Amino acid sequence: MPTFIIRRLIHLIPVLLGVSLAVFLLLKLTPGDPATAILGVQATPQEVARIRHALGLDRPWWVQYGIWLSNIVRGDLGISYQSKRPVSVLILQRLPATAELAVFSLLIAVAIGIPAGIISATRRYTILDYAFTSFALFGISMPGFWFGILLILIFSLYLRWFPASGYAPLSAGLGQHLKHLILPSFALGLFNTGALMRFTRSSMLEALSQDYVRTARAKGLAERIVILRHVLKNALIPTLTVLGLQVGYLLGGAVIIEQVFAWPGIGWLALTAINQRDYPVVMGVVLMVSFVFVLSNLLVDIAYTWVNPRIRFEQENR
Numbered sequence: 053m054p055t056f057i058i059r060r061l062i063h064l065i066p067v068l069l070g071v072s073l074a075v076f077l078l079l080k081l082t083p084g085d086p087a088t089a090i091l092g093v094q095a096t097p098q099e100v101a102r103i104r105h106a107l108g109l110d111r112p113w114w115v116q117y118g119i120w121l122s123n124i125v126r127g128d129l130g131i132s133y134q135s136k137r138p139v140s141v142l143i144l145q146r147l148p149a150t151a152e153l154a155v156f157s158l159l160i161a162v163a164i165g166i167p168a169g170i171i172s173a174t175r176r177y178t179i180l181d182y183a184f185t186s187f188a189l190f191g192i193s194m195p196g197f198w199f200g201i202l203l204i205l206i207f208s209l210y211l212r213w214f215p216a217s218g219y220a221p222l223s224a225g226l227g228q229h230l231k232h233l234i235l236p237s238f239a240l241g242l243f244n245t246g247a248l249m250r251f252t253r254s255s256m257l258e259a260l261s262q263d264y265v266r267t268a269r270a271k272g273l274a275e276r277i278v279i280l281r282h283v284l285k286n287a288l289i290p291t292l293t294v295l296g297l298q299v300g301y302l303l304g305g306a307v308i309i310e311q312v313f314a315w316p317g318i319g320w321l322a323l324t325a326i327n328q329r330d331y332p333v334v335m336g337v338v339l340m341v342s343f344v345f346v347l348s349n350l351l352v353d354i355a356y357t358w359v360n361p362r363i364r365f366e367q368e369n370r
Contacts (some may be wrong), residue, residue, distance in 0.1 A: 054083040055294055061350070064343075064346050064347075064350075066279045067342070067346055068339065068342055068343060068346070069121075070206045070339065071339075071342045072121070072124075072335065072338070072339055073117065073339045075334070075335060076113070076116075076117050076120070076335065077113070079331050079334060079335075080113050080122060082329075084091050084329045085100070085104075085109075085329065086103075086104075086107065086109060086133050086328075086330065086331060087100045087101075087103035087104045087107065087109065088100055089133070089134075089329040089330075090133055090134065090329050091103060092102055092193065098346040100301060107133065120331075120332075120335065124339070128140075129143070129332065129335075129336040129339075130332035130335070130336065131332060131334075132325075132330055132333050133328070133329070133330045133331065133332065134307075134328050134330050134333075137187075138301045139332050139333050139335075139336035140334060140336070142321060142336075143318060143321070143337060143340055146316060146317050146318045146320070146321045147317075147318055147340075148317060149316050149317040150303065150306050150310070150315075150317030150318045150319060152233065152303075153233070153236055153237060153240060153306055153309075153310070153315060153317060154240070154299070154302040154303055156233055156234075156237040156305060157237045157238075157240040157241035157244065157302055158198060158244065158295075158298065158299065158302060160237055160238060160241040160242035160245065161241045161245040161247075161248050161298070162248065162295070164245045164249075165188075165244065165245040165246070165247070165249040165252065166247030166248055166249075166252050166291065168184045168187070168188070168245075168249045168252075169184070169248065169249045169250070169251070169252025169253040169255075169256060170253075170256060170279070170284065171184065172184040172185060172249065172253045173252070173253045173256030173260065174256070174260075174279060176257065184253075185250075185253070186244075187246065187249070188246040188247075188249040188250045188253075189246065190246065191242045191243055191244075191245050191246025191247075191249075192243060192246040192247060192250070194242060194243075195368070196239050196240055196242065196243060196308060196309055197239075197308045197309065197311075197312050199238075199242050199297075200235070200236065200239035200309055200312040200313060201237055201241050201312065202236065203235045203238060204216045204217070204312075204313075207235060213234075214231050214234055214235050215231060215232055216313075217312075217313045217314035217315075218232055218313075218314050218315075219232055219314070219315055219316050235313065236309050236310070236312075236315055239309050239313070240302060240306060240309045241302075241313070243301075244298045244301070244302065247294055247298070248291060248294060248295065248298075251290050251291050251294045252287065252291050254290070255287035255288070255289070255290045255291060256284070257284060258287070259282075259283045259284075259287040260283055262286075264282060265278060265282060265283060268282050292352050293352060295352065296348045296349050296351065296352030297348075297349070299344065299345065299348035303318070303319075303341045303344060303345070306318070306319035306321055307319035307320075307322055310323075311323055318337050318340070318341075321333065322334060322337040322338075324345060325337070330339055
């Protein structure tokens with residue numbers, strides 16, 4: 053197992069390099085100039101040229117990327133063009149809000165999606181199955197930002213149960229904090245809930261048709277034990293795969309949701325940086341999200357060995 057983890061960690065390096073290079077080139081191809089964004093449209097060409105030289109933007113792109121990469125190796129994400137503050141500080145200030153939103157959304161998806169998938173599979177072709185399947189299709193098809201707007205219209209403007217936008221720290225009280233958290237969490241977690249439900253249902257149906265399930269039932273085991281101890285554990289592997297991928301998608305999808313709900317997380321930070329052509333901030337956020345994405349997939353691979361011991365045996369014999 054330690055050898056497997058080390059090998060996977062080594063594989064993360066080229067992935068992160070490829071992602072950072074692709075984003076760097078896309079930023080260079082995007083219309084707009086950071087120097088003009090800093091000085092404004094009224095700046096003279098001489099002032100723009102001076103700022104470009106000070107920021108190193110007049111150098112070839114491969115030189116700029118090499119400088120950025122050498123700074124990353126030393127743990128330096130750079131300085132923001134707009135705020136003149138370290139990018140690492142800006143990300144660490146916004147990360148807790150996004151992490152809280154992503155974790156709460158994932159908990160909602162797991163708490164609703166997996167039980168709904170189990171019930172739908174064990175009650176196949178019943179009213180419950182059709183209802184849960186329709187809900188899953190609705191969750192997968194509905195764009196998160198549109199669902200967020202609907203939640204604001206219904207629960208904020210009409211019912212006035214929750215605030216329409218903003219963020220309340222824990223110092224303002226747990227009740228106020230949760231009120232601001234609920235709507236964006238549901239808006240962000242809807243797609244994940246539908247996806248988890250569909251994958252859990254499909255995996256459960258496949259597992260229910262296996263011979264070991266018929267053998268367990270023939271032994272006289274209670275249906276609850278058959279479902280929870282035998283069927284569910286074997287059906288969790290595809291669900292874990294989707295769950296690991298969704299961790300990265302939650303951080304990426306938070307960009308739009310945070311904008312809709314005025315949530316001060318890294319998604320809002322990244323979108324603001326893109327509009328302001330603040331390249332160091334954009335690169336820092338993308339690198340952090342990419343690292344979380346690949347790390348979550350590594351944790352999923354490790355979780356496979358707990359769910360299915362045969363995977364652990366195969367890894368140890370490689």
